[in-house]
Amino acid sequence: MPGIPYQEIKPPQRILLGPGPSNVHPHVQQAMMAPVLGHMDPYFYTIMEDTMSLLRYLFRTENKLTFPISATGSAGMEAGLCNFLEPGDVAVIANNGFFADRMINIALRCGAEVIQLDAEWGRIIEPEAIEAALKSRKKVKLLALVHAETSTGVLQPLTEAAQLAKQHEALFLVDAVTSLGGHELAVDDWGVDICYSCSQKCLSCPPGLSPITVSQKAMDTIPNRSHAIPSYYLDLSLLSTYWIRDKGQRAYHHTAPACMFYALHEALALVAEEGLEARIQRHARHGAALQAGLEAIGLTMHVPPGYRLNTLTTVHIPDGIDDARIRQRLLSDYSIEIGGGLGTLKGKVWRIGLMGYASTEQNVLLILSALEKLLAEEGYKTETGAGIKAAVQSLRK
Numbered sequence: 300m301p302g303i304p305y306q307e308i309k310p311p312q313r314i315l316l317g318p319g320p321s322n323v324h325p326h327v328q329q330a331m332m333a334p335v336l337g338h339m340d341p342y343f344y345t346i347m348e349d350t351m352s353l354l355r356y357l358f359r360t361e362n363k364l365t366f367p368i369s370a371t372g373s374a375g376m377e378a379g380l381c382n383f384l385e386p387g388d389v390a391v392i393a394n395n396g397f398f399a400d401r402m403i404n405i406a407l408r409c410g411a412e413v414i415q416l417d418a419e420w421g422r423i424i425e426p427e428a429i430e431a432a433l434k435s436r437k438k439v440k441l442l443a444l445v446h447a448e449t450s451t452g453v454l455q456p457l458t459e460a461a462q463l464a465k466q467h468e469a470l471f472l473v474d475a476v477t478s479l480g481g482h483e484l485a486v487d488d489w490g491v492d493i494c495y496s497c498s499q500k501c502l503s504c505p506p507g508l509s510p511i512t513v514s515q516k517a518m519d520t521i522p523n524r525s526h527a528i529p530s531y532y533l534d535l536s537l538l539s540t541y542w543i544r545d546k547g548q549r550a551y552h553h554t555a556p557a558c559m560f561y562a563l564h565e566a567l568a569l570v571a572e573e574g575l576e577a578r579i580q581r582h583a584r585h586g587a588a589l590q591a592g593l594e595a596i597g598l599t600m601h602v603p604p605g606y607r608l609n610t611l612t613t614v615h616i617p618d619g620i621d622d623a624r625i626r627q628r629l630l631s632d633y634s635i636e637i638g639g640g641l642g643t644l645k646g647k648v649w650r651i652g653l654m655g656y657a658s659t660e661q662n663v664l665l666i667l668s669a670l671e672k673l674l675a676e677e678g679y680k681t682e683t684g685a686g687i688k689a690a691v692q693s694l695r696k
């Protein structure tokens with residue numbers, strides 16, 4: 300049509316070392332080109348069955364309800380909350396980061412009363428605070444924590460929290476968006492009832508799917524609700540009629556985004572091929588090397604040792620250095636994306652992700668040398684090569 304301006308789509312090749320999305324694995328990209336099938340095609344069902352088994356392996360669970368929701372990670376969050384919270388319920392929720400804050404926002408929209416577990420952005424929620432909150436009401440319906448807070452770089456310990464939730468008969472919900480496939484996570488052993496993630500972080504698949512797993516104990520609370528679940532699209536019982544074959548039957552709920560299902564299937568197969576434990580070790584090795592390198596450049600970490608993510612590092616921006624300028628130069632000179640700070644950390648930290656396919660030795664050495672060079676050009680005093688040297692020493696360990 301003449302007169303309507305448009306361009307050919309030609310996105311640049313980027314190295315995605317931000318808080319997500321991460322670089323898509325080439326095999327995953329390839330899988331997306333397979334022919335689209337109907338969502339009721341018998342072959343398509345076999346892809347779905349594989350996906351559920353592979354997801355159970357990743358989440359380390361036997362939960363029957365384990366499948367991806369056809370939307371991004373926030374949909375997993377919303378499904379995890381809106382199926383279990385209603386007006387009159389009390390929820391205890393972390394308040395120590397951007398995504399914790401989003402959980403609170405959603406729980407309030409569900410009509411729940413929220414008891415917030417306050418901590419500084421960059422600190423964990425202590426078990427004592429969880430226990431006090433759970434004891435403060437006769438009945439708490441749900442405890443919700445973020446395992447890997449992508450906004451702060453904090454790894455939240457979960458085992459004690461799970462025990463406390465169990466003692467107080469509260470359901471335990473965990474956001475594992477930036478930990479699934481990158482950090483140790485054991486849904487059944489730890490006693491997590493509701494856990495969700497997304498496709499574009501440590502699984503190196505495009506954004507668009509949100510794997511979720513829910514225990515039978517949690518599902519058994521749904522018939523006791525006084526209010527209907529406010530979302531049709533995220534109603535887990537309805538979604539189950541499509542995903543979980545009942546007497547050989549499956550029911551249409553929504554049209555499955557076939558190409559995304561192929562992509563996730565391939566991404567999960569790649570995790571199984573590498574081995575979950577080996578993959579977690581890979582993230583640990585590269586996360587540690589990056590952090591050693593950044594400290595050798597003279598930069599300081601935002602999170603105390605012992606609670607740092609391997610998948611996402613938050614590092615303080617030195618005084619006198621322009622946040623946006625460095626990130627813009629990383630993009631224009633090296634085609635590398637890193638993240639800036641969110642919320643209270645805006646302008647104060649950089650967020651460097653090493654997730655999935657992007658968690659490589661190559662990328663560790665590349666980001667350290669690029670950052671060191673740009674910082675020096677912007678007037679920051681550092682010993683040339685110090686970052687690389689420390690990272691190489693860490694990698695040799």
Ligand SMILES: *Cc1c(COP(=O)(O)O)cnc(C)c1O
Pocket residue numbers: 319371372373374376398445447448449450474476477497506
């Ligand atoms: C990215 C992220 C989300 C939200 O996922 P979207 O795919 O952006 O909807 C939720 N929680 C955490 C911890 C995240 O990092």
